[in-house]
Amino acid sequence: MITGELKNKIDKIWETFWTGGITNPLTVIEQFTYLLFIKGLDEVETTKENEAVLLGFDYEGIFPKDKQYIRWSKFKNLEASKMYEIVSKEVFPFIKNLHGNKDSAYTKYMSDAIFVIPTPQILSKIVDGIDNIPMKDRDTKGDLYEYLLSKVATAGTNGQFRTPRHIIKMMVELMKPTPEDIIVDPAAGSAGFLVAAGEYLRNNHSDLFLVQGLKEHFNNTMFYGFDTDRTMLRIGAMNMMLHGVENPNIQYRDSLSEQNTDKDKYTLILANPPFKGSLDYDVVSADLLKVAKTKKTELLFLSLFIRMLKVGGRCACIVPDGVLFGSSKAHKAIRKEIIENHKLEAIISMPSGVFKPYAGVSTAIIIFTKTGAGGTDNVWFYDMKADGYSLDDKRNPIDDDDIPDIINRFNNLEGEMDRKRTDQSFFVPVDEIKDNDYDLSINRYKEIEYEEVEYEEPSVILGKIKEIEDEIIKGIEELEGMI
Template sequence: MITGEVKNKVDKIWEHFWTGGVTNPLTVIEQFTYLLFIQGLDDIQKRMEKQSLITGKPIERPIYTKEQENLRWSKFKEQDSEEMFRVVKDEVFPHMKKVGEDKSRFSKHLENAVFVIPTPLLLQRVITGIDNLLNDLPSQNRDTLGDLYEYLLSKLLTSGTNGQFRTPRHIIDMMVALMKPSPKDTIVDPASGTAGFLVSAAEYIYKHHHDEIFMSNDKKLRDHYNFTMFNGFDTDSTMLRIGAMNLMLHGIEDPNVSQLDSLSKTNIQEESYTLCLANPPFKGSLDYDEVNPNLLNKVKTKKTELLFLALMVRLLKTGGRCAVIVPDGVLSGASKAHADIRKDLVDNQKLEAVISMPSGVFKPYAGVSTAILIFTKTNNGGTGNVWFYNMQADGYSLDDKRTQLDHDKHEENNIPDIIKRFGNLEKEKNRKRTEQSFFVHIDEIRKNQYELSFNRFTETVYEEVKYEAPEKIITEIKQIETEIIQGMEELEVMLKWNKLN
């Protein structure tokens, strides 16, 4: 999460847009994002130039040619407002829309991007504000845009528009760390939004497999990373543009994000991916005639959270893994549809873990309690012992402020403990039901109608409280009463004395 100082600078830029005549929150975010993207393109070019100097090899696909130097952020930001406005509107913005290969998926998302900043003065103020904002960040690393998006998108909710918000970054990173994506994975998020899960997965792979992908001669692996590894669907074209830019600024040359209603009949994909990471919409309800019949055959329901689970099973290849956030109702809902989807995960797939999260994780947007389900698609069962963990703290206060706490204290942040325990489940076998994590055998889950709530299986230890003998308690009460009467008498004497004087 970004600091209060950074938030204040973002608020100031937002105010510039507002007073400059751009008042639709989503439009502000789009224009803000385009300028962040343009600045990021200059940073990418600088990295490529530095790499070229080190290796002595020319840049293979430069973002800017020598003739386009004036289109770089570091160049046009120094110009006067009138010239800056002309260059950005007539040259920089059209160039941004053509970044990447001709007819690439990325350029397709930017086809309908429109520059709507109305005046040179507003553009100059916003560019100066963004430049100061990025210069003052602790480090302009590959996470910068995601952190800024998280705060920018929160303004959609406070402004009453769309109500879109991202999954907290630290929760996304935890899920990615639990799944440990590899360079050979093909990853999907069927409700991708700003591509937070895909970006985090890309970061994980970049960090842990950099040499394998980028320092070897394996062009096939590099192409997979740049073109086919990261896949996302969303119905919102604006979110897709933001997500595509987010991925590209994180080093993905041509992100594969598509405008698609994942649950609809138009989505015919199946068994295409090896890893699914997602936080699909909660509390949605669809008409049966809008939903893909293949999903309804799996679970007869109108609830989006259940339909998305069925979709994820369908999208994964056999052996594919999934980590998905679900509302608590999925774990314990009594309807046939709820029971059917849980039964499928337990009996037909391999359910591995249920991590319950506190209700404050998604504040201030929502107070719903949630959990993370981790499973592997087998279509042939395989569930044995399911690992349950009760997350009580995620490193931030669980109120609307979500203030960052001391991450070094275990009691304030369970995330490192979750990752450590999940990475060595052999040590979990002997844990008791009174602890924060434990195993539950499939037979016990079946006996409990496939309920997956942590509270269903935990055991509470009641401490014996010893009280004093009744006779002693009565004696103490009498003594207290005597002291009260004595105090009242002393108070009456003081009042009489005050009246006489």
């Protein structure tokens, strides 16, 4: 999690934006991100230049030789008005046109980006503040982004809310992305799942960067993210690029509509789709309604995930608890579809405080593989009670944390077969789930052990009450004698 020192630095920069009249949190994040990106570009360029000198070969950088002054390390030391002129008139147009590929995510979402920092003095203060933030560590970048996004006062548009980074990381570690995967988040937001998947691959499959085909795949054809909020798309595209993915496929798309024609395309879906209530049938892709005729987005997204995955593709997504036990025809239909026609592997029930302070909704993680031919045998359930943070609005770090246990047990499911229903995790046979109307709520199957409490005989208890009563009367008499 973010350190107090880094938090204070960001708060100070945020305050500078506010005093400059930029008060919309997403606008602040956008402008903040542009400057972080400009600084990051210069740092990456410097590293590559140093490597070229060390290895003795020529390096042609992204900054033109006659415009070295537009690099962060150069303009940050200039007088405020000169700096403002260079950043607004040269640096900003430079990053907007950085990618020659007109179809790249970066070019598309930077095309309508606007530099809105109002004065040279405000820019100078912000540049000084950002210059003091260490950006070389990828974890620091992630923490910084997490904290910036946490400052969005509302729960987001259309009922979306941020997924905590430690939950994203857990889901990625459960799914173990491979260098050959094609990964999508159809409700990408700031691209948190895609960034985490990229980081997992860097940490666990670093040799992929030594194989030209896999390296090309990582940078160009591995990561896909869709959203309908252009601000979040811009932030997501820059987030991916800052985390070393050269050309992420971050696109403007309403995933549930007819414009999304993706079918049998991806091998891994990681998502926390919005639970924004109801949509009209006429704005939803017709083939999604065939699986479950519903207006509820959380059910429609599950239908979408099944359609988008290749056979053998895997999905880990967050759903509100109602998806697991809802009694409507559509709720049962989508659960039956996943259980009967594909392979449902796990349901991880999360406590309601996980998304506080943004929402108090109870959620679960559902993990399944698209087979098209069934395969569900035993479904693994886990009752997460703690995630390493207090479950109130403050979300302070605590010692109790089930996440390491969840990852360890999911990676060793053969050892779970003998677990009892009174344990925190256990298997439930598919036939039992079918008999329970495809109910997937953990409380349906969990057994609670009640300890037998032995009480004293009633006559003994009455005797003790009389003794206490006698003491009270004696005390009252003593008080009366004192008056």
